[in-house]
Amino acid sequence: MNGRVNKKFKIIYLFLLLLPLVVFILSFNIGSYPIPLRDLMKTLISPFFPGVKQSLPSTYLSIVFGIRFPRLLLALAVGAALSVSGASLQALFKNPLVNEYILGISSGAAFGASLSLVFLRKGIPTQIMAFLFALAAVFIVLLIARGSDSPLISLLLTGVIVSAFFSALLSLVEFFASPYSLQALFFWLMGNLALASWQELAISLPVIAVGVVLLILLRWRMNILSMGDDEAQSLGIDVKKEKMLIIFLTTLTTSAATAVAGIIGWIGLIVPHLVRMIVGVDNRKVIPFSAAVGASLLLLADDMTRAVASYEIPVGIFTSIIGIPFFIFLLRKSRRTWL
Amino acid sequence: MSIKIQDLTFCYKNFALDVKNLQFESARMTSIVGPNGAGKTTLLKCISAILPVKRGSLFINGMDVAELKGARRARLLTYVPQEHGSAFNYLVLDFVLMGRAAYHSPLSSPSATDHKIAREALEFVGLSDYSWRPYSQLSSGERRLVLIARAFAQNSEILLLDEPTSFLDPKHETEIMTLTKRLAEERKKTILITLHNLDAALKYSDSMVFMKNGGVFASGKAEEILDENLLEKVYEIPMKIIHYDGRKFIVK
Numbered sequence: 001m002n003g004r005v006n007k008k009f010k011i012i013y014l015f016l017l018l019l020p021l022v023v024f025i026l027s028f029n030i031g032s033y034p035i036p037l038r039d040l041m042k043t044l045i046s047p048f049f050p051g052v053k054q055s056l057p058s059t060y061l062s063i064v065f066g067i068r069f070p071r072l073l074l075a076l077a078v079g080a081a082l083s084v085s086g087a088s089l090q091a092l093f094k095n096p097l098v099n100e101y102i103l104g105i106s107s108g109a110a111f112g113a114s115l116s117l118v119f120l121r122k123g124i125p126t127q128i129m130a131f132l133f134a135l136a137a138v139f140i141v142l143l144i145a146r147g148s149d150s151p152l153i154s155l156l157l158t159g160v161i162v163s164a165f166f167s168a169l170l171s172l173v174e175f176f177a178s179p180y181s182l183q184a185l186f187f188w189l190m191g192n193l194a195l196a197s198w199q200e201l202a203i204s205l206p207v208i209a210v211g212v213v214l215l216i217l218l219r220w221r222m223n224i225l226s227m228g229d230d231e232a233q234s235l236g237i238d239v240k241k242e243k244m245l246i247i248f249l250t251t252l253t254t255s256a257a258t259a260v261a262g263i264i265g266w267i268g269l270i271v272p273h274l275v276r277m278i279v280g281v282d283n284r285k286v287i288p289f290s291a292a293v294g295a296s297l298l299l300l301a302d303d304m305t306r307a308v309a310s311y312e313i314p315v316g317i318f319t320s321i322i323g324i325p326f327f328i329f330l331l332r333k334s335r336r337t338w339l
Numbered sequence: 340m341s342i343k344i345q346d347l348t349f350c351y352k353n354f355a356l357d358v359k360n361l362q363f364e365s366a367r368m369t370s371i372v373g374p375n376g377a378g379k380t381t382l383l384k385c386i387s388a389i390l391p392v393k394r395g396s397l398f399i400n401g402m403d404v405a406e407l408k409g410a411r412r413a414r415l416l417t418y419v420p421q422e423h424g425s426a427f428n429y430l431v432l433d434f435v436l437m438g439r440a441a442y443h444s445p446l447s448s449p450s451a452t453d454h455k456i457a458r459e460a461l462e463f464v465g466l467s468d469y470s471w472r473p474y475s476q477l478s479s480g481e482r483r484l485v486l487i488a489r490a491f492a493q494n495s496e497i498l499l500l501d502e503p504t505s506f507l508d509p510k511h512e513t514e515i516m517t518l519t520k521r522l523a524e525e526r527k528k529t530i531l532i533t534l535h536n537l538d539a540a541l542k543y544s545d546s547m548v549f550m551k552n553g554g555v556f557a558s559g560k561a562e563e564i565l566d567e568n569l570l571e572k573v574y575e576i577p578m579k580i581i582h583y584d585g586r587k588f589i590v591k
Contacts, residue, residue, distance in 0.1 A: 220449065221445050223437055224437050224440045226426070226427050227423070228425070233389055234387055235413055235437055236412070236440050242445055
């Protein structure tokens with residue numbers, strides 16, 4: 001690789017890493033309540049300049065810092081969480097098609113969260129229920145798939161079955177739910193960031209941050225685990241322990257994201273693919289860049305749901321409708337590079 | 340680094356490996372030969388603890404292998420698989436770098452020193468110009484060389500190579516065997532290599548182990564144990580040993 005190519009890559013990398021910040025700043029301008037750009041700028045810098053603050057209407061302050069700021073932050077966090085989890089699981093299971101859905105994490109989390117939303121309204125927080133059931137779903141899948149001759153196929157099959165089982169349980173909860181809680185549950189299941197508040201962020205953000213940072217630190221180990229169990233062991237890795245650690249962390253981040261944002265599909269599959277097409281398959285790059293690109297893309301998707309219509313389409317529906325055709329395109333385009 | 344095996348047993352489905360007593364000398368190259376299904380690969384996988392071994396059956400320099408933990412064992416011995424198949428198409432340099440995993444904690448990434456070692460490893464196998472190529476675009480001979488480079492980067496005292504020359508053309512076979520021999524002679528590595536090519540085994544290795552039906556049939560220096568009678572018993576077809584140019588050749 002000569003110097004010029006290297007330099008070109010460095011510019012691309014820098015662009016990708018700065019992307020979330022750029023999208024974040026631009027996204028403040030989007031929403032149903034119009035704020036002139038000049039005033040928006042003033043509002044954004046007002047915490048640092050008390051003088052500016054007094055000249056602004058208080059509506060601007062509460063919209064920008066009370067509503068938009070937490071929502072944008074949540075979109076970034078959830079996007080990063082889902083993408084990093086997806087990329088990690090793909091490395092771990094040596095398969096670029098694995099994601100949180102296939103392993104039952106999402107349906108487990110959905111069921112746990114629904115229990116909390118419908119029956120335990122003020123009891124155990126949604127996050128904890130989502131996490132517990134996500135973990136339960138993953139362990140059931142791993143337990144059933146264990147010791148098979150073709151681990152991957154049995155893993156995918158049990159994943160589908162366990163997901164279906166938790167979906168059935170979810171239907172049961174829906175059946176017993178009151179119309180009011182049913183509406184809340186439906187809204188949540190479709191995946192949306194509209195309910196974001198500082199309160200929600202206070203619980204989820206630290207969990208997601210810890211999970212994502214640890215997974216990013218483990219990025220090189222994922223290369224080695226993607227070599228397969230025998231080789232990874234021969235290379236000096238405690239395969240069982242490190243696999244469990246990564247599964248635990250992906251479950252933690254995915255369920256924390258699911259608990260606040262509902263089911264947002266396809267981000268965990270598409271973003272790592274997109275990133276691999278740009279930076280190659282080395283997880284030392286794939287994992288951190290998945291975080292940056294995933295955060296930016298989910299925020300952009302959320303911006304679009306707010307910008308295209310006067311009412312809000314849940315972002316989960318949006319990512320699936322845009323995501324699936326895009327994924328088919330990616331599959332066709334990149335078939336030869338990794339499959 | 341000597342390897343000592345006593346009463347090593349391993350069972351899987353219909354196959355049983357049972358090695359009563361076997362020792363491998365330090366800084367020497369030992370070929371393990373025998374018919375398909377004799378247990379050669381299973382033996383290598385047991386020694387490298389990919390397959391579980393019982394306590395007190397396998398010792399390396401007096402240490403019980405069953406009690407050695409991941410990274411420590413990997414710094415002591417390296418298993419080189421016959422073929423590597425991954426869904427992800429890593430660049431050759433990144434692939435070789437993975438040999439350094441045993442020197443890192445789970446949360447750290449390779450350093451500049453590791454990169455230097457990986458480049459040296461590629462230089463050793465003659466693939467310095469291949470650093471930025473995707474692994475899957477290499478020929479199968481080049482892939483084997485990359486696997487050896489990764490083992491070189493892992494820098495363990497003992498290398499276990501599982502049929503590194505199968506399906507290779509004569510040039511690549513010679514290349515691999517010469518490199519392996521150099522690892523034993525120049526770098527004082529202890530090498531165990533499974534082979535089907537008996538002529539290559541005779542030419543390059545210091546001693547030989549003949550395996551059959553999960554057990555050791557004969558072991559020792561080739562000149563001491565090898566005769567037509569042994570070959571026929573092990574392979575169940577008549578073979579002839581001919582002398583040419585001061586070397587022995589085996590003709591079927």
